[in-house]
Amino acid sequence: MATLDPLFVGGVxxxxxxxxxxxGSTTGPAFGPAVGAGVIGRITAGLLMSGCFFxxxxxxGRxxxxxxxxxxxxxxxAFTPEVSVLVLGFIGGALFLGNLTGTPASTSMTAVGAIAGFGLAAxxxxxxxxxxxxxxxxxxxxxxxxxxxVVGRYYYTRIEHAIAIEDSEGPLVTLDRRGHVPRPVPGPNTTRRELVGSTAVVAIGCLMAFSSGTSNIANAIAPLVGSGAIGMESGILVGSAAVAVGALTIARRTMDTLGNDITDLPLTAALVVAVISSTIVVGLSALGVPASFVVxxxxxxxxxxxxxxSRTFTVAEAVAGEATTSVSVGGLRADETSPTVGDPAAAADRPDTAAIGDADAGDVPAAADLFDPETSVRVVVIQNVVPVLATAGSFLTFTVLSGGWLPI
Structure with missing residues (x-):
C-alpha cells in the first residue's frame, strides 16, 4: 500500500x-454590512462567500x-516540493504575525515577498x-x-440616498408556491426601496468575495502548483474548500465586527470602498497581477x-491655493445623521446636500474622526513590514540552506 509523501501532506x-x-478574514468585510443590516444570516453569508470565491x-484566479x-x-x-513547503510556511507565519498586531496584512504582498526571497537566494x-x-x-x-x-466629492450623497435600507417588519423575501416551481417574491411588507438596497448590499459582498478568489487563491496554492505537487484544478478545489471552512466557522465571529478597519465606516462608505477596491483587484487579477485589497x-x-x-471649495479655489483641507476628516463617520439601516430619509437634512463650494458643503461634527494620523501610520507601517519580514526571512533561510538538501 502506497504511503503519502510527508512533504506533500505538509504542503497541503x-x-x-x-x-x-x-x-475567515475576508468574509467579514464582504458580507458584514449585509449581516449587520439583517438582510442575510451568517450561514448564508458563508455559503455566498464560498461560492463566489470559488x-x-x-x-x-488561475x-x-x-x-x-x-x-x-x-x-x-526551482520550485521543488521542499521549497514550496518552506515558502508556504513563511507566508502563513508572516500573516500570523500581522494578525497578532490586529492589523490586516496583505496576503498577496506577503506571498510575493516569500517567493521573491527564495528567487533572490537561488x-x-x-x-x-x-x-x-x-x-x-x-x-x-x-x-x-x-x-x-471623485466619488466622495461629487456622488457620495446620491449613493447614500440610493442604498439606505429600510427596515420593514417580516421577511425580506418569501417563496411563492402557487406554481409548479416555487419562486422568490418580496415579503408582504417589503418595499421596492428596501429590496433594491438590500440586493445592492448583498451583490457588493459577492463582488468582494469574487475578487478575493481571483487574487487570494494564488497565495495559498501557487507554491504547490509551481512545484508540480498538485495540479491547477485540484489546487483550486482544495484551496476553495479550505476557504469555505473558514467562511463558515471563524468568519461567523469576524462578521460581528465586520472583519477589519474598513468596515468601521458607515454602510455607504464601506460599500463605496468595497466596490472600488474589488473592481481594481479583479482587473489586476485578469492581468495576472497579484493585488492587495487591503492596501x-x-x-x-x-x-x-x-x-x-473638499466639498467646501471649488477646483478653481484649490488651483489658486485659496483652499486647503485635512486628510483626517469626520466626513465619513457614522454619526446620528448618517443614513444606514432603517433611515433612508435622514440624508435630506445633511449639510453636504449644499452645492460644492459652499462653506457648509462638507461641514460635519468634528468629534470621532474616521481615523487619526497615529493609527493610519501604524496600519501602513505594518502592512509593509509583514511582507518585508516574509521576504527577508525567506531570503536568509534559503541562503543558509544553499548547497544543502535544497536544490538551490
Whole structure:
C-alpha cells in the first residue's frame, strides 16, 4: 500500500491553513454590512462567500497562480516540493504575525515577498515580472485614491440616498408556491426601496468575495502548483474548500465586527470602498497581477474622506491655493445623521446636500474622526513590514540552506 509523501501532506496542510484564514478574514468585510443590516444570516453569508470565491478562483484566479507559481522565477523547476513547503510556511507565519498586531496584512504582498526571497537566494528571480508587479502596486492604490476622491466629492450623497435600507417588519423575501416551481417574491411588507438596497448590499459582498478568489487563491496554492505537487484544478478545489471552512466557522465571529478597519465606516462608505477596491483587484487579477485589497482599500478610505472634505471649495479655489483641507476628516463617520439601516430619509437634512463650494458643503461634527494620523501610520507601517519580514526571512533561510538538501 502506497504511503503519502510527508512533504506533500505538509504542503497541503499549510496551503489549507492559509486559505482557511483567508476565508475567515475576508468574509467579514464582504458580507458584514449585509449581516449587520439583517438582510442575510451568517450561514448564508458563508455559503455566498464560498461560492463566489470559488467562481473567482476558477475563472480569473488561475492567472495569478501562474504568475506566482511559474512566472516569478526564471526556472519554474526551482520550485521543488521542499521549497514550496518552506515558502508556504513563511507566508502563513508572516500573516500570523500581522494578525497578532490586529492589523490586516496583505496576503498577496506577503506571498510575493516569500517567493521573491527564495528567487533572490537561488538567483532565479524574474526581475521583469517583479518590476511589473511593483509598478502596479504603486498605480493601483493611487487609482483607488483618486477614484474615491471623485466619488466622495461629487456622488457620495446620491449613493447614500440610493442604498439606505429600510427596515420593514417580516421577511425580506418569501417563496411563492402557487406554481409548479416555487419562486422568490418580496415579503408582504417589503418595499421596492428596501429590496433594491438590500440586493445592492448583498451583490457588493459577492463582488468582494469574487475578487478575493481571483487574487487570494494564488497565495495559498501557487507554491504547490509551481512545484508540480498538485495540479491547477485540484489546487483550486482544495484551496476553495479550505476557504469555505473558514467562511463558515471563524468568519461567523469576524462578521460581528465586520472583519477589519474598513468596515468601521458607515454602510455607504464601506460599500463605496468595497466596490472600488474589488473592481481594481479583479482587473489586476485578469492581468495576472497579484493585488492587495487591503492596501487599495486603505488609500480608498483616505481618498473618500478627502473628497468629502473638499466639498467646501471649488477646483478653481484649490488651483489658486485659496483652499486647503485635512486628510483626517469626520466626513465619513457614522454619526446620528448618517443614513444606514432603517433611515433612508435622514440624508435630506445633511449639510453636504449644499452645492460644492459652499462653506457648509462638507461641514460635519468634528468629534470621532474616521481615523487619526497615529493609527493610519501604524496600519501602513505594518502592512509593509509583514511582507518585508516574509521576504527577508525567506531570503536568509534559503541562503543558509544553499548547497544543502535544497536544490538551490
Amino acid at each position: 496542510v499549510l496551503a489549507c491553513f492559509v486559505a482557511y484564514n483567508v476565508g 467562481l473567482g478562483a476558477w475563472t480569473i 492567472r495569478v497562480v501562474e504568475t506566482l507559481g511559474t512566472d516569478l522565477l526564471r526556472d519554474p523547476g 538567483d532565479q528571480l524574474a526581475w521583469a515580472v517583479v518590476g511589473e508587479i511593483l509598478l502596479w502596486w504603486i498605480v493601483a492604490p493611487v487609482a483607488g485614491f483618486w477614484l474615491s476622491v 487599495i482599500a486603505t488609500t480608498s478610505i483616505v481618498g473618500l474622506g478627502w473628497g468629502r472634505a
